Amino acid sequence: SFFAPPFSLLGQGALQRLGNVVSESGAKRCLVVSQTKHLRDEDEKDVLKRLCKELFDAGTDAFIFSDVELNATTENVAAALLMAYEYDVDSIISAGGGSAHDVAKAVRALYRNPEQDAVQELVGVDEIAAGWIPAVPHFAVSTCMGACSALTRLAVITDPLHQETLEIVDWRITPSVSCDDTLLMLEQPREIIAAAGVESLAHACEAFLSNASTPVTDANALHAIRLLSSYLRAAVTSTPKDTKALDMINYGMFLAGVSFNSAGLGLSHAIANALCAKYINLLSSELLAVMLPHVLEFYGEQSEEMNDDAAELFVDLAEAMGCPKTSSPASAVKCVVQSVARLVSDVELPQTLSEVNARQ
Amino acid sequence: SFFAPPFSLLGQGALQRLGNVVSESGAKRCLVVSQTKHLRDEDEKDVLKRLCKELFDAGTDAFIFSDVELNATTENVAAALLMAYEYDVDSIISAGGGSAHDVAKAVRALYRNPEQDAVQELVGVDEIAAGWIPAVPHFAVSTCMGACSALTRLAVITDPLHQETLEIVDWRITPSVSCDDTLLMLEQPREIIAAAGVESLAHACEAFLSNASTPVTDANALHAIRLLSSYLRAAVTSTPKDTKALDMINYGMFLAGVSFNSAGLGLSHAIANALCAKYINLLSSELLAVMLPHVLEFYGEQSEEMNDDAAELFVDLAEAMGCPKTSSPASAVKCVVQSVARLVSDVELPQTLSEVNARQ
Structure with a gap:
């Protein structure tokens, strides 16, 4: 559906x-x-x-x-x-x-x-x-x-x-x-744009990897990932603000939202929600930034053990993130995890739980 | 919108x-x-x-x-x-x-x-x-x-x-x-599946190349093109019928429809509609199969003369059709036109106007 x-x-x-x-x-x-x-x-x-x-x-x-x-x-x-x-x-x-x-x-x-x-x-x-x-x-x-x-x-x-x-x-x-x-969006502070962009990237990745995904949710999730991976750095760091990049981030967020609305979410949201419920002063979007590379690595390891179809998903995910074309699921997983970690670091979001804590 | x-x-x-x-x-x-x-x-x-x-x-x-x-x-x-x-x-x-x-x-x-x-x-x-x-x-x-x-x-x-x-x-x-x-769809004759598949491919290509397209319609159109290009041959020619391929064609048709619902259509539909209005016994979907490669070639020539952004669209279109990765718009146009013509021929749809006539 x-x-x-x-x-x-x-x-x-x-x-x-x-x-x-x-x-x-x-x-x-x-x-x-x-x-x-x-x-x-x-x-x-x-x-x-x-x-x-x-x-x-x-x-x-x-x-x-x-x-x-x-x-x-x-x-x-x-x-x-x-x-x-x-x-x-x-x-x-x-x-x-x-x-x-x-x-x-x-x-x-x-x-x-x-x-x-x-x-x-x-x-x-x-x-x-x-x-x-x-x-x-x-x-x-x-x-x-x-x-x-x-x-x-x-x-x-x-x-x-x-x-x-x-x-x-x-x-x-x-x-x-x-x-x-x-x-x-032009009026938003850069750190809000960064956090919202990575949150949407998590929406799209989890919807794409979800058991409830269909080719229709895939279409939306993959294009969201393509837009967010290509334009988030420019949207966050350019001076003056890069209107075209912000426009693409806006469309990317929409596509990510429509995709999880049907396909559901996954582990990084589950973990972030659990931590937010316990520690009331943590920011969900910052937690997602910390969790996403680890959760994608975990999904990647699981999928390699499971079956070819699941592993194949990472080949498409890697391509959407702009990784060099590969048919090896293992190298696709590696590139996906590294790309996300690099993006989180480039837009200056926290990369460890202690950093999230330190900011409170 | x-x-x-x-x-x-x-x-x-x-x-x-x-x-x-x-x-x-x-x-x-x-x-x-x-x-x-x-x-x-x-x-x-x-x-x-x-x-x-x-x-x-x-x-x-x-x-x-x-x-x-x-x-x-x-x-x-x-x-x-x-x-x-x-x-x-x-x-x-x-x-x-x-x-x-x-x-x-x-x-x-x-x-x-x-x-x-x-x-x-x-x-x-x-x-x-x-x-x-x-x-x-x-x-x-x-x-x-x-x-x-x-x-x-x-x-x-x-x-x-x-x-x-x-x-x-x-x-x-x-x-x-x-x-x-x-x-x-399993109950449909093969020639109907072939004609409907190419009609949807025309929907998706024209929506993607339309002036009214947005990244949201692009997401749907590009994934439609990916699915229709990959699975139409198997959906039409496999014996017994290939349920997975038909499923992917069904999703591809949905994505193509949603995409033109917002972005509109283009020349091959304009020509097919004009011919159908004049010659009442022509089949619109067969006319589209004949027109689509020529119309895409025409769009390609136009876009190369216009600007880089328009030419760039054919690079994405070529990638969605499974062409070898290229950054040259000219070779992208060539591969897109050849891929569509080959698909039309492989699923045994007419390739010339005289063939359409001959079938009436």
Whole structure:
């Protein structure tokens, strides 16, 4: 199976093109879900202002819910849902990283849904009430890099009362339109671009090596790997910023996200998630940078012992990373591991767990 | 921009998995749109029987509209729409090639749409009434190979009264779920598989070379070209039929379709369409097989005169077709043209216009 947003706006100026799409959708009263209250950065708040200008020009009223926590909570969903009913909205926009999109997805799944009224009832795979179609369209605007929630069928919501993490997986909560504007990336600090780029490389590699991969997810993952391997150095290190390289990184992140949305993830995410749960002040994307070369080496060793098909995957992976053409899986594994380690080092991300610790 | 079905079922046994999806969607009364009345082939009718069994097992009643013409007409849409209202359906399934899907798309856009009630009002790009959301889900099952309508935002309907071809382009008529089952391809004659494979190769090449291509459409087009170039010979010539090769061709066709859905098509389709409009008994897919090598040669000559970026595209195209690695655009063009011509000849499709004529 393959899951994707039905309509994606990508590249430079995507945010501006969103105005037209919102207008065509006939949105008159829009719930805007964001984390603005918690942002210290004026640039981030500025994106929300620009978004509201696009809505205004499209003839749409915006009702702003800006209280989403850094980790989205069931309370956030309940409060935003109340606001949606109060203002009788006909559309939802989320602007931000994963948490804003996740709250918007849960609100959309509950809004005007006569059979379900709490996040807990949606938990699991395809547990939205049978036959229910989302009542309003959802436009998801990414302002944080690499947070692929704008284009996936997943929402992760924390229940602070029961100290639980609730996961909703349902193709019907895939946003109607995702929007990834490269111009917003221009404003990000270099270390954020580096971390998001390597995080996406991990998404793509793990999706490609996953047991659930298909040729459709492979197409997306391999091209993501090609773009991220070729352009991440220039995107991070060039002065002034290299707009073409950033554009390619933006597309690479999209392709990586679409690919793991269907094929799933693997060990480096499992390890990073486990460590993050235990040591709350570690950064998941930095952990991924540390883990990825080791995990790829482990997968490589496993696959050589397993069978030819699994080993063959590393030949394709090596080619996508720009390694010299080879038909030997062993040398492909070696080149893949070295290429990733070199990239992590070149974009100045940590290479050992002690470095991650030292930065906290 | 990038457009795709939100949920695609692909590969061997996809039709069986559709039962679950229909059941989760809560469909109780389904309009089934097909061309069965016009099919001479019992195998095709058999697919409809299997589909109805899936619906029955899912607890869904099927109301079958089997009158779609070989070229879908406005009269077909009006009659099917009447049936949808008469039986108060809550879902639509189309099973067949382009025409069945196109009728279903138009019916879905009009059904319970208070502002529009005829195909003519939908013609153009995104002309469905602002703010209107499809009232029911649409499941599109491909039974003909290479007819990518099951996964696009396009519907082409003929108006026999005014002798016009009406084109609807709207992301909201992309089917909710597309279903391409390789097992249905096993039953197709070899010459149909060959023609559909080369048609998809033309889709992918033209989308990749299109001015509207993006790295996302490139990812899909290049992998489609890789799969179709590697597996079409085995899919057409192996005895007994090579299930793995057919599976890869099925995925290749999907990727090619998704890629042109966003990036558009080019010259070989323009020429084939013009010739088909004039000489009604020519087969579009056979014309494409004749035109494709010449059109690629023409594009190659143009791109060499234009700029480095355009010429560079042929280096990637050549690599996807399995040519020896080269950095010379001129030798890449030469290898691409020869590879396509050889493939057309190996799968025994016509290579000259007179051969196409001779077959009629």
